[in-house]
Amino acid sequence: MAKYVLTRVRQSVITLILVSIVVFAGIRALPGDPALALAGEERSPAALAAIRAEYGLDDNIVIQYGRFIGHALQGDLGTSSRTGLPVADAIGQALPVTLELAALSLLLAIVLGIGAGVVAAVRRGRPAEWIANGLALLGLSVPTFWLGIVLVLAFAIVVPVFAASGFVPFGTDPIDNLRRMVLPAIVLGSGLAAVVMRQTRAAMLDSLSADYVRTARAKGLSRREVVGGHALRNSLVTVVTVLGLQLGHLISGAVVTEQIFVLPGFGKLTIDAVFTRDYATLQGVVLCTSAAYIFINLLVDVAYSVIDPRIRLGGAR
Amino acid sequence: MLSTTAGCGSLQSSATEVGGERMTDDRPVRDGGTLTVALNADPDKLDPSLAQTLVGRTVFAGMCEKLYDVDEAGKVVPQLATALPKTSADGRTVTFSVRKGLKFSDGTSLDAAAVVTSLLRHRDLPGSARATELTPLKSAEATGAYAVKLTLKQAYVPLTAVLADRSGMVMSPAALKKYGKNFTNHPSCVGPFKFVERVGGDRIVLAKDPNYYDARDVHLDKVIYKPIPDGSVRLANLRSGDIQVGDQMVPVDVKSALTDNKLQLFNSPSLGYQGIGINVGNVKGLGQAPGHVDSPLANDVRVREAFELSIDRALINKVVFQGMYEPACGPISPESALAPGVKASQCPGRDVAKAKRLLKQAGVKTPVHVELKTSTTPEWSRIGQVIQAMAKDAGFAVTLRPTEYATMLEETDDGHYQAFNSGWSGRLDPDGNIASFLQTKGAMNAYGLSDDKIDALIERGRAEADPAERAKIYGELTRRANDAHALIYLYRQKNYVVAGQDVAGVRVYGDGLIRVKNAGYAK
Numbered sequence: 140m141a142k143y144v145l146t147r148v149r150q151s152v153i154t155l156i157l158v159s160i161v162v163f164a165g166i167r168a169l170p171g172d173p174a175l176a177l178a179g180e181e182r183s184p185a186a187l188a189a190i191r192a193e194y195g196l197d198d199n200i201v202i203q204y205g206r207f208i209g210h211a212l213q214g215d216l217g218t219s220s221r222t223g224l225p226v227a228d229a230i231g232q233a234l235p236v237t238l239e240l241a242a243l244s245l246l247l248a249i250v251l252g253i254g255a256g257v258v259a260a261v262r263r264g265r266p267a268e269w270i271a272n273g274l275a276l277l278g279l280s281v282p283t284f285w286l287g288i289v290l291v292l293a294f295a296i297v298v299p300v301f302a303a304s305g306f307v308p309f310g311t312d313p314i315d316n317l318r319r320m321v322l323p324a325i326v327l328g329s330g331l332a333a334v335v336m337r338q339t340r341a342a343m344l345d346s347l348s349a350d351y352v353r354t355a356r357a358k359g360l361s362r363r364e365v366v367g368g369h370a371l372r373n374s375l376v377t378v379v380t381v382l383g384l385q386l387g388h389l390i391s392g393a394v395v396t397e398q399i400f401v402l403p404g405f406g407k408l409t410i411d412a413v414f415t416r417d418y419a420t421l422q423g424v425v426l427c428t429s430a431a432y433i434f435i436n437l438l439v440d441v442a443y444s445v446i447d448p449r450i451r452l453g454g455a456r
Numbered sequence: 457m458l459s460t461t462a463g464c465g466s467l468q469s470s471a472t473e474v475g476g477e478r479m480t481d482d483r484p485v486r487d488g489g490t491l492t493v494a495l496n497a498d499p500d501k502l503d504p505s506l507a508q509t510l511v512g513r514t515v516f517a518g519m520c521e522k523l524y525d526v527d528e529a530g531k532v533v534p535q536l537a538t539a540l541p542k543t544s545a546d547g548r549t550v551t552f553s554v555r556k557g558l559k560f561s562d563g564t565s566l567d568a569a570a571v572v573t574s575l576l577r578h579r580d581l582p583g584s585a586r587a588t589e590l591t592p593l594k595s596a597e598a599t600g601a602y603a604v605k606l607t608l609k610q611a612y613v614p615l616t617a618v619l620a621d622r623s624g625m626v627m628s629p630a631a632l633k634k635y636g637k638n639f640t641n642h643p644s645c646v647g648p649f650k651f652v653e654r655v656g657g658d659r660i661v662l663a664k665d666p667n668y669y670d671a672r673d674v675h676l677d678k679v680i681y682k683p684i685p686d687g688s689v690r691l692a693n694l695r696s697g698d699i700q701v702g703d704q705m706v707p708v709d710v711k712s713a714l715t716d717n718k719l720q721l722f723n724s725p726s727l728g729y730q731g732i733g734i735n736v737g738n739v740k741g742l743g744q745a746p747g748h749v750d751s752p753l754a755n756d757v758r759v760r761e762a763f764e765l766s767i768d769r770a771l772i773n774k775v776v777f778q779g780m781y782e783p784a785c786g787p788i789s790p791e792s793a794l795a796p797g798v799k800a801s802q803c804p805g806r807d808v809a810k811a812k813r814l815l816k817q818a819g820v821k822t823p824v825h826v827e828l829k830t831s832t833t834p835e836w837s838r839i840g841q842v843i844q845a846m847a848k849d850a851g852f853a854v855t856l857r858p859t860e861y862a863t864m865l866e867e868t869d870d871g872h873y874q875a876f877n878s879g880w881s882g883r884l885d886p887d888g889n890i891a892s893f894l895q896t897k898g899a900m901n902a903y904g905l906s907d908d909k910i911d912a913l914i915e916r917g918r919a920e921a922d923p924a925e926r927a928k929i930y931g932e933l934t935r936r937a938n939d940a941h942a943l944i945y946l947y948r949q950k951n952y953v954v955a956g957q958d959v960a961g962v963r964v965y966g967d968g969l970i971r972v973k974n975a976g977y978a979k
Contacts, residue, residue, distance in 0.1 A: 171862030175869060177500070178508060178585070183899040184743045189583035222656050223501045223640035229656040288688065295696040303696035304684070306658065401684050401693070403658030411498055411657050416862050 140444070147440055151433045158429040159211075163204050166421050173416035177220055194220050194418070207422060216426075217419035221411075226423040229408060234427070236306050237404035240396070241389040243320055244328030245382065252332040253371075253378065256339025260347060261366060271336060278333030287326045287399035294322060304401035323400040327393055331385050338381045342374035349373075376446055383439030479528050479724050483960040485976030490678040491959065493701040493970060494690045498657050498683035503640040504625035505577055505584045510881045510968060513622065514703060515681050517969040518662050519561070520645035522624035523552070523571070524616060526884055530727075530793035530966045532620045536566065536646060538602075540616065547611025547921060554602050559667040560628035561650035568598035574626045575606070586623045588892070588899055589614075611919040613926065617794070617885030621967075648674040648973040657683065675961070675976030691954070694719060700959050703970055705952040706835065707780040713954045722953040722964040725791040727882030727889070729784045731945040732828065732843075734760055737904025738871035746896070746904040751874050752824045759824060760941035762814040766850035767843060768806035773947055776838045784948040786934040787880075787889045791966055795886045795927040797934060800948075811850035823853035829868065829876035832858045836877050839946075868902045878902070878943060881968060886930045887918055894937055903942040910936050 174190040175182060191197045195206065210217060216226035259271035295303035302319045309316040346352060347370050355369045394406030401407075405424060412420035499512035504520055507513070525535040534540060541552040558566040575596045578586035592612040599605045608615070618624070631644035643651045648670070649662035660681040664674050682699060684690045687709045690702040695716055705713065713719045736754045737746030752759045769783035785804060788797030815822060828843065830836040840856040847854050859867065859876075868876050883889055891914050892898045896906040910933065917929040937943065951968045960978040963971035 170866060171860065172866045172869075173862070175865040176862035183588045185587060186583055186585055193583055219656065221500050222498070222654070223503070223506075223638065224654065224656045232655050233657070288692065291689075291692045291696070295698075296692065299696060303693045303698045304689070305682070305698060398686060399689055401658075401682065401689065403655060407657050414861060415500075 143444060144441060147437050151437050154433050155426075155430055158433070159208060159426055160204070162422060162425045162429065163207060164200070166418055166425070167200055167203075169413075169416065171416050173220065173418055176414075176416040190220075196418075211423075211426070216423035219412075219417050219420045221415045221417045221420070226419050229420060230405075230423055230427055233404050233408045233424075235308065236402050237393055237397070237406065239309065239316075239320060240323055240327060240393055240402060240404060241386060243324035244331060244389055245386060247324055247328035248331035248335050248385070249382070251328075252335025253339050255332070256336040256378075257343055257366065257371060259336065259340040260343030260370075263344065268340075271340070275333040275336045278329040278336075281329070283326055283330070283395045284399060286329065287322070287396060290322045290326060291399070306402050306404075319400070319402075323396050323402060326399070327389060327396045331382075331389065334381060334385060335378060339374060339378050342377040343370055346370035346373045372446075376443060379439060379442055379446065383435055383442075386435050477724055478722050479965060480722070480963045481720065481955075481960045483978045485675050485960050485974075486979045487675045487976065488677055489675075489977045490680060491676050491701065491972060491975055492680045492682055492699040493972065494682050494684040494693060494699045494703060496683070496685055496687070496690070496704045499660065499681070501640040502643045502651065502654065502660070503637075504574075504622040504627060504643075504645075505581045505586055506640065507622060508585050511681075511683070511703070513967075514969050515660055515662075516622065516625065516645075517971050518649045518679050518681075518973070519643065519647040519651055519665075520625045520627075521647050522620055522622075523554070523626065524620035524624055526620055526965055526967045528963070528965055530791060530884070532616050532884065535620075536571075536624075536626055537619075541606075541619075543611075543921065547613070547919060548608045550606040550608065550615060551599070552604055553600075554604065554626075555669070556602055558646050558669050560631070560644050560646055561665045561667060562628050562631050562644040563667055564628050564630045566626060566628075566646055568600060568602050568604045570629050571604050571626050572596045572598050573629045573632065575623070577627070577632065578623050589618045589621075589888070590623055611921070613918055613921055614885035614887040617883065617888065620884060649676075649679055652678075670973075673974055675974070676972065679972050679975075694954055694956065697956065700956045701962060701970060701972075702954045704968075705954050707777045707952070710780065710952045710954065711778055718957050719954050720957050720959075722951075722955065722962065724951045724964050724966050724968075725782070725789060726949045726951050726968055727789045727792060727884060727966055728880045728968075729787060729789075729882065729889070729945050729948050730877065730879040731784070731943055731947075732875050733868070733878030733903050733943050734763075734875050734941070735868075735871060735873055735902075735904060736760075736940070736942045737906055738902055739904065741871055742869040742900070742902055743897070746906040749871070749904065752818075752820050753826060753874060756818045756820070757939075757941055758814040758818040759820055760944075762811035762818070762850055763824075763826065763847060763852060764941055764944045765804070765807045765811040765814070766847045766852060767944070767946070768846055769803055769946055771806075771846070772839055772842055775842055776835060777947070780952070781950055782948045784945045785938065786945055787893070787937060787943075788886045788930055788934065789882065789948060789966075792884075792886060794884065794923065795930040797886075797930070806846070808850050815851050822851035823848070824851060825853050825855065827855045827857055827874045829857045829859045829864055829873050831864065831877055832860055839877070871902070871904065876902075884967060886926075886933075887914070890914060890930070890933060890937070891918070893943065894933075905940060905942040907936065907940060910940070 174187045177190050178186050218225055255271040259268040262268050291303045294301045301322050305319055307315045352370050355365045397404045397406035409424050495511040497511045499515050500509045501507050521535050523537045524532050527533045536554055538553045538555055541550045543550050579590040579593055592608045594609045595607045597605050628644035635642045648668050650665040652661040652663045654660045662679045664677055687706050691709045693699045694702045734753050735749050739747035773779055773781050773783055782800040783803045786798040790796050790799045830840040844854040867873055892900040894910050895914050896911050913929055913933045920926045953964045955962055958978055961975040
């Protein structure tokens, strides 16, 4: 087990280094001069030259990368060229917001998605399955922006149960935190819940028709034991894979939700950085997101090996 | 020039009130409370020397007073200075005094030396966005504890207006010494509110400054500025009460806000403009000598005139902005107190027959192909489509190329374009709306325009102290600029600010800034 984990960690570090190179080169390949974007309306050749000099934009890309990675290894992700705030601080402030949003969305997706998927599979061909399928279709089809605006109108303006925007840390005021996070979590989590529901349903249908389930039934196990202990457990490998992949999307893809609910998370930070060509912030954000993505994949792989030991053995060979 | 209409009635579904001007609400307010102001973008650096954005100016309005300010009539009035500056006969020496007993938010005192330190920093700091407008400043010295003398390289009349903007903001020398370039994260000026914290992309928090000289007229405990780029999200937050003031609301959202009796509207004319820039000589990039651009629009001024004549400004205003902006046909707002520009009603109308005649005279093959780069905003997408349809009638085939902001800046500055949407948020002094764009060596002359007479008029306008004579110069400048048809002015935005009905004392002037010094919750 330890050897398997070590191999996966080593692979992850190599991936991260490759990602940092691609990210660095990719950001610089974007059209639009960051000095111009920074200087905005009141640009003059002297001001542009000063901006380029200050942020080392005149240097060779290899030198720029070396400087970036050298600082990053010391925990210094640079300073935002737009706001002058340290990038590490900005990430430190944005990360808890996105993580909480992702966690709540994931919780929602797990509870609703797995629950509805199991019900749909067990109640195949009955109204419960049609309802679950219908809701999943809705969850996949409704645009995030539209759903967000509708929820704000319904639950922050007409019936003001939740807040329309903003973030308050859970530690500062748990009630206010949830008041602000429930709607974004529903918006972000609904699509994922739909995906999870469909995957769970499909995997459960496979499991329920498998020989071991028939054997379990023949042994006289209760319906709960058959469904929960046998069929669901074996279906979870597929579901965990989907969840792992989707969690990465949750962290990097919360852009729209964070814009609608004015949440100062990673998505918002990324968008602002892209439009202002704030290289330092963009690099920091993308690198951290990539690291999170790689880390989550690592966790998923480890989780597989716990759920299904055959994967561990295969990976260790 | 600008009228102030105080009042507190809700402006529900009243087209006439939308068309009017309402810059403040003078109901009495109670002390205390926090006001959250939504901005349409996250401000850049909170350092007056380095700041570039309009939204940043709104935040400064809450915490950094200037030597001079703009009043509701668009006139320059003293703020930290005791009176308007005195200028020598040759225009090269400017003197003024600063008020006594003023304290920065860090508790240190403001004096003439602090003013000199700030002015020289604005001029000399590498990357300063103020350097261009302070180029004529040769030296600054404190001639007394509160007396300042500025020596200029040449007469520079726009200086007073420049000192009514960020160049006139005085920073605490102690804070500058302590924080250097990191002043942006610890700004300290004289103002009704002082900086508390900034969470990038989320909020900037200011709190009432007990050191402020006029603290008894400051009612709020805190002001929070929150960037909310999407207009419909800003409006939803206004309706839910999560924010109290929404800045730069677009007409479609204003119309929607007017249906809610919990909201009220402020508006003022803006000093800026929006139009279409045409590449007439930018072949080597900004700052380089103009050359020959091979396109029908660049080759013949008659083709450009025909293009302009094909456009109906009033129709754009009606179709895209519900008639809530103003057609424009010059760089200077007719509301400018210093040298009023052409009124919207005097803008030339659409004349397709003349446009066709001009194209025939020019001998160009129709349809004339024009590629128009536009911003990726919904507004410019619609404007582009309207222009496309109108220009087609005259013999133009317009292709629209929506281009993201930073990319558009780079491409247009490099001269890689035929036509693009060119806008400016506006400055109080007409020079600030003209020189950088239309002068041959202008820092933002992306059009490659080069006209000796325009250049000479710009220099004369800067040196002319007599307001009547100046107005004549800018009138002539506008005519010559329009004859060149390198920048087709289309419309002037209005500053629409929506606030909760329970908020009073917010001021919205022609410079587009929201002033919260006297704001508070109505009694």
